[in-house]
Amino acid sequence: MEIRSPNPDTVFVLFGAGGDLSRRLIVPALFNLHLDGQLPARFRLLAVDRQDNQAATLAQSYRQGVADFSRRGAPAADVWTEFATRIDYQRMDVTDPAAFTALGQRLSAKAVPATDRIFYMATPPSLFAPIARGLGAAGLARDPACSRIVVEKPLGHDLRSFREINAVLGEQFTEKQLYRIDHFLGKETVQNILAMRFANPIFEPVWDRRYIDHVVVTVAETLGVEHRGAFYERAGALRDMVQNHLMQLLCLVAMEPPVAYDADNIRGRKLDVLSALRPITREQVPQCAVRGQYADGWINGARVPAYRHEPEVNPQSNTETYAAVRLFVDNWRWQDVPFYLRTGKRLTAAVWEISIRFRDVPHRAFPASAGLNTQPVRLVIQMQPEQGIVLKFMAKEPGSALRLRPVDMRFSYREAFNMPSPEAYETLLHDVMTGDATLFMRADQVEAAWRVLMPVLEAWADNPPDDFPNYAAGTWGPESAEALVAADGNSWLTPTLPPEAPAG
Incomplete structure (x- = not known):
C-alpha cells in the first residue's frame, strides 16, 4: 500500500462550524494532529456557519472545546495561538446558492493552483443536498484530484432516503471524492x-x-x-x-x-x-x-x-x-x-x-x-x-x-x-487529507x-x-x-x- 503525505496546501472547509460535533470532536482532532506534526504545512481551517461570528471568538470557543474533550486536555497558550492562526471564519447561509460563489472567490483568492479542498459537512443531513449542489454550481467540486467531501451519518432514514441523498452527492462528486465517515x-x-x-x-x-x-x-x-x-x-x-x-x-x-x-x-x-x-x-x-x-x-x-x-x-x-x-x-x-x-x-x-x-x-x-x-x-x-x-x-x-x-x-x-x-477522528481526518479511503464506507x-x-x-x-x-x-x-x-x-x-x- 502506498503511503501518501498530505498536500502541504490544504484548506479544510467546515460547514456547521459552530455546532457540537465541531467543538467536541473535529477541532480537537485537528489540534492533536497539529501537535503531532501531521497537519499539512500550510493547512487552513475555514469555519462556515450562519451565525454572526469572528474567527477569534470562534477560536476561543474551540480552545475550550479542546480543553474539555481532547485526550490531551487543555492546550498550552503558545501552542494554541499557533494553531489559532490557521482558523478563518465565513458567515454563510448554505441554502442561498449565491453564497457559494462568494465562498469560491474566497478560496481562490488565498489558494495556490494545486490546493486540496476538503469540505466537511458537520450539519444535519437535510443540508447535505443544498451544500453539495452549491459546491457543484460554484465549480468547487470540479477537480477530483483536489476536492473531497466528508459526510457524517445518518446517511438517510431508510433505503429510499439514502438513495436520494446519495444521488445528489453523486451528481456533484465522484465516488472517489466522497468520504462517508463512521468513527468506529x-x-x-x-x-x-x-x-x-x-x-x-x-x-x-x-x-x-x-x-x-x-x-x-x-x-x-x-x-x-x-x-x-x-x-x-x-x-x-x-x-x-x-x-x-x-x-x-x-x-x-x-x-x-x-x-x-x-x-x-x-x-x-x-x-x-x-x-x-x-x-x-x-x-x-x-x-x-x-x-x-x-x-x-x-x-x-x-x-x-x-x-x-x-x-x-x-x-x-x-x-x-x-x-x-x-x-x-x-x-x-x-x-x-x-x-x-x-x-x-x-x-x-x-x-x-x-x-x-x-x-x-x-x-x-x-x-x-x-x-x-x-x-x-x-x-x-x-x-x-x-x-x-x-x-x-x-x-x-x-x-x-x-x-x-x-x-x-x-x-x-x-x-x-x-x-x-489516537482518537478515531484523528485517524480518519488524517486519512481524508492523504486521500486514503480504506476506513470509509462506499x-x-x-x-x-x-x-x-x-x-x-x-x-x-x-x-x-x-x-x-x-x-x-x-x-x-x-x-x-x-x-x-x-x-x-x-x-x-x-x-x-x-x-x-x-x-x-
Whole structure:
C-alpha cells in the first residue's frame, strides 16, 4: 500500500462550524494532529456557519472545546495561538446558492493552483443536498484530484432516503471524492481486527464454520440519550448503531482476506459479506430481531429516568433504545453460523466487544466433575473500556484433583505499546487529507446494509410494541433478547469487563 503525505496546501472547509460535533470532536482532532506534526504545512481551517461570528471568538470557543474533550486536555497558550492562526471564519447561509460563489472567490483568492479542498459537512443531513449542489454550481467540486467531501451519518432514514441523498452527492462528486465517515472504523482496536486476522497464521485455519459456533457483537452504553432526545426519536437504536457501526464490525470479522491492504480491496471484501447476508422477510422479523426501551433504574449507584421521561422525548414514545438482530452469512466460510448483534442504552456497563465463541470439544474425555463446560472457549476483541484481545480457555487448577477452570490470556494495547492511541477522528481526518479511503464506507456498502435491515424497520413501524418500556436501566436488556439466542440453544456471553467495572 502506498503511503501518501498530505498536500502541504490544504484548506479544510467546515460547514456547521459552530455546532457540537465541531467543538467536541473535529477541532480537537485537528489540534492533536497539529501537535503531532501531521497537519499539512500550510493547512487552513475555514469555519462556515450562519451565525454572526469572528474567527477569534470562534477560536476561543474551540480552545475550550479542546480543553474539555481532547485526550490531551487543555492546550498550552503558545501552542494554541499557533494553531489559532490557521482558523478563518465565513458567515454563510448554505441554502442561498449565491453564497457559494462568494465562498469560491474566497478560496481562490488565498489558494495556490494545486490546493486540496476538503469540505466537511458537520450539519444535519437535510443540508447535505443544498451544500453539495452549491459546491457543484460554484465549480468547487470540479477537480477530483483536489476536492473531497466528508459526510457524517445518518446517511438517510431508510433505503429510499439514502438513495436520494446519495444521488445528489453523486451528481456533484465522484465516488472517489466522497468520504462517508463512521468513527468506529477509526478506532485502533477496530483497525487491528484485520492485523490480528491476516498478519497471524494461527487464526486463519480455525476462522470458519468448522470451529466457530457463533459470533456476538456487543456495543453497550450506560448513558441515556443525554441531549439528543429529539434526534433519537427520529432514529432509534437500529438506525443509529446497527445499520452502520455494528454491520461494519460484522464485516471485519467475516470478510475474506484482501489481495492488498488498500481501499478498493478492503471495501470490496466488506461488500461481499453484506451481499451474502441472508435476507430477512417481514414474516421472519420476530424470530430474527428484537427491540427494547429502558425504564427507570439504577446506573452506578444513581437513579436514572426512563427513556420516556428524558428531555425532548415523547411520553408515549415507541422508539427503541435497544436492538438485537441475528444474521447469517451465506457462503462457504460461514454457512449457518449465527452472528448476533446487540446494542442498547442504559445497560449494565459501557462495553464494546466482539466475542468469537468456538465449538465445544467433540468428545468429553474429562468427567463432569472436572468442570470442562463451565465456560465456553472464546476469543474476545475488546474496544471499550479496555482495548485488547482476550483468549479464554480451560486450564487445570493446581493440586492433585482433576479440576478445570476458565483462565484468560490477555493482550492490552496500553500495556504492550505504552503510548496513547489516537482518537478515531484523528485517524480518519488524517486519512481524508492523504486521500486514503480504506476506513470509509462506499455507497454500495451503505445501500447493502440498509437493504438487509429494511424489513425489520418496516415490520416494527407497522407493529408498534405493546410492552415498552420492557427493560430496567442497569440491566442487559429485555427478556426477548434472551429468547432470540435461546432459540438456537445459545445464551448471551457476559462481556469481559475490567475488574473495577460492574459485572451485572
